[in-house]
Amino acid sequence: MTTIGFIGLGIMGAPMAKHLVDAGHQVHGFDLSADATAALAAGGGKAAGSIAEAVNGADLVITMLPADPHVETAVLGEDGVLAHAKTGSLLIDMSTVSPQTSQAVAEAGKARGVRVLDAPVSGGQAGAVEGVLSIMVGGDESDFRAAAPVFDAFGKTVVHVGPHGAGQVVKAANQLLVGGIIALNAEALVLMEASGVDPRLGLEVLNGGLAGSTVLTRKMDNFVNRSYDPGFRIDLHHKDMGIAQNAARGAEVALPLTAAVAQLVAAARAQGLGDRDHSALLAVIEGFNNR
Ligand code: NAD
Numbered sequence: 093m094t095t096i097g098f099i100g101l102g103i104m105g106a107p108m109a110k111h112l113v114d115a116g117h118q119v120h121g122f123d124l125s126a127d128a129t130a131a132l133a134a135g136g137g138k139a140a141g142s143i144a145e146a147v148n149g150a151d152l153v154i155t156m157l158p159a160d161p162h163v164e165t166a167v168l169g170e171d172g173v174l175a176h177a178k179t180g181s182l183l184i185d186m187s188t189v190s191p192q193t194s195q196a197v198a199e200a201g202k203a204r205g206v207r208v209l210d211a212p213v214s215g216g217q218a219g220a221v222e223g224v225l226s227i228m229v230g231g232d233e234s235d236f237r238a239a240a241p242v243f244d245a246f247g248k249t250v251v252h253v254g255p256h257g258a259g260q261v262v263k264a265a266n267q268l269l270v271g272g273i274i275a276l277n278a279e280a281l282v283l284m285e286a287s288g289v290d291p292r293l294g295l296e297v298l299n300g301g302l303a304g305s306t307v308l309t310r311k312m313d314n315f316v317n318r319s320y321d322p323g324f325r326i327d328l329h330h331k332d333m334g335i336a337q338n339a340a341r342g343a344e345v346a347l348p349l350t351a352a353v354a355q356l357v358a359a360a361r362a363q364g365l366g367d368r369d370h371s372a373l374l375a376v377i378e379g380f381n382n383r
Contacts, residue, residue, distance in 0.1 A: 093117055094242070097150035099143055099166055099173065100187070101128040103322065104213065105156035107220040108186070111246040112154075113137045122146040147176040152242060157187040159331050164193065168200055179205040184239055186227075188212045188267070188328070190335050191257030194230060198256035207235045210256060211243070212263035214270075216324055218310055224248040228266070230259035264339045267332035271353040271370065273307040278374035281315055282381055292316045314371035323369030326360045333357050 094117050098109045101123040112119045113136040121132040122140040133139035140146035143166060147153050153173055157163050163185060167173045173183060174197075183206050185197055194210035201208035209231035219225045226249040229236050236252040243250045253262050277295070280303075284294040295315065299308045314320060333354035340347045356373055363379070365372045 094152055095150045096120070096242070097140070097143075097146040097148075097153040097173070098122070098132070098137075098156070099146055099153065100156035100158075100162075101125070101132055102156065102158070103217050103324075104186075104220045105154075106131060107217070107223075108154070108156060108225075108246045109137060110135050111223050112242065115241075115245040117242075117245075120146045120148075120150065142171075143173060144171060144176045147173050147178075149178065151178070151181055152239070153177055153181065153183045154242075155183070155185045155187055157185075158328060159187070160189045160193045163187055163189050163197065167197055174200055174204050174206060177201075177204065177206045180207075182207045182209070182235060182238060184209045184211050184242070186211045186213055188263050188332055188335070189260060191230075191260040191264075191339060194257045194260050198231065207232070207238075208256065209235050209239060210259040211239070212259055213247075214263065214266045215248075216310060217322075220246060226266075227251070228253050228259040228262040230254055230256050230261075260335070261339055264332065264336040267329065268336045268347065268350040268353060270307055271329060271333060271357060271373070272349055273305055274311065274370055274373050275353055275356050275377070277305075277308055277311070277315060278371075278377040281374060282377050282383065286381070286383065311369075311371045314369055315374055318374070320365070320368035320372040320375070322367065323371070325367055326357060326370055326372060327366040329370045330354075330357050330361050330366070 096117050096119050098121040119137040120140045121137050123129050129139045198208040211229045213225040213227050215225040223246045225247045227247040229252045281291045285291045359376050
């Protein structure tokens with residue numbers, strides 16, 4: 093049993109923390125939402141009243157926060173994780189942030205004697221609930237090995253992909269792929285429907301062939317029913333397309349389709365769909381076609 097501090101009990105963090113509780117770990121959770129913290133306690137975890145309380149005495153701390161500014165405040169801030177973490181403990185930031193932020197967290201951790209991994213995830217809310225996330229991990233190999241039992245609680249495909257920040261680069265690649273696949277499925281649906289083909293039947297047969305995908309399996313109902321409850325919010329995908337485009341600039345590569353997908357996500361946001369699931373890219377494609 094490990095004592096784990098868990099910061100950020102949202103759509104992803106809540107089911108991940110619950111898996112850790114169910115695996116027999118003592119989980120001290122904190123979220124700015126008192127309801128989220130209370131839900132963890134109701135499920136067998138311990139409610140902490142602050143980051144300091146969640147982190148105090150923990151061997152391992154997990155953060156699952158929305159974006160870079162939240163990690164900067166909750167981890168690097170005056171009263172953040174690193175200000176209270178035990179020397180020799182391990183911090184795993186599982187939020188999707190820029191590789192630069194992950195590297196800054198690792199540097200700050202090193203200065204305080206705290207080991208750090210960046211470990212963003214893919215698989216969505218369903219993957220978190222089912223405990224089958226893909227986890228892409230950046231940092232030292234020995235820390236990756238030490239974290240394995242924790243990753244096992246909610247991960248299925250867990251890979252150490254390189255040094256600090258490498259997990260975030262792979263996650264950026266994941267996000268440009270997912271955005272592109274959603275956009276093309278939306279275009280396929282619009283074509284089929286405009287041509288008088290039942291879109292569910294069309295998508296079902298497509299999903300059995302080479303065009304099939306996890307995205308289509310997971311988002312089929314969202315597409316067909318136009319049900320855009322998150323899920324994964326357009327606002328978060330917009331943040332991730334920015335990370336992908338900045339990473340491309342840093343690596344001096346041109347990613348033209350990524351730029352197009354980023355514009356579709358930006359359009360969804362401009363149309364007031366920021367808090368809707370990213371399957372709402374369909375609404376943008378439908379809007380282009382006056383449908
Ligand atoms: P979310 O907004 O549902 O949850 C984030 C939680 O962090 C919220 O409950 C919020 O109250 C809390 N929070 C923010 N600042 C805090 C602070 N200072 N202290 C304590 N709690 C704080 O977001 P989510 O969908 O769970 O996503 C979390 C991360 O995982 C994001 O980086 C996202 O890009 C990534 N991600 C999400 C999905 C998905 O399908 N939702 C999939 C893969 C990765």
